[in-house]
Amino acid sequence: MANQVEVSIEVILHATEDSKKIFEPISEIFQIKGEEFLQEIILGHYGNTILLFRITLTKKRAEGFVKTLVSKISKLQLDEILDNIDMYFEGSSLFLRIGKDEFVRKNISLQQNNAIKIKIKVPIYKKADIVKTYTELLKA
Secondary structure (H helix, E strand, C coil): CCCCCEEEEEEEEECCCCHHHHHHHHHHHHCCCHHHCEEEEEECCCCCEEEEEEEEEEHHHHHHHHHHHHHHECHHHHHHHHHCHHHHEECCEEEEEEEHHHHCCCCECECCCCEEEEEEECCCCCHHHHHHHHHHHHHC
């Protein structure tokens, strides 16, 4: 399955946030350098600068990212994902969000707000196979 997994990561940083606090753990935990991310500058609601960083990983690098991610998520949270996996799908992609506040301390915790967005995509040709495919990927 290594050649089929694709992972997209999106990090939003406000002008007041220190990018090193996010990208040092990304480099240390996932071996992804900050320079590898594409950067886009956008304006917030009040005209404040917001930095949007994106990267897409494919093949073995994506599979390695998923394995590392799963190994760092607590058993309780992983069980929560697996028990309610339908809630994490959009189309045939699995969406997870990890909290930036915990991540700067090198802890991975699922969180909806102020989060790093992760999209995991595996080609699935029959809708009935979605749950099985992602459950197997997360348990591997």
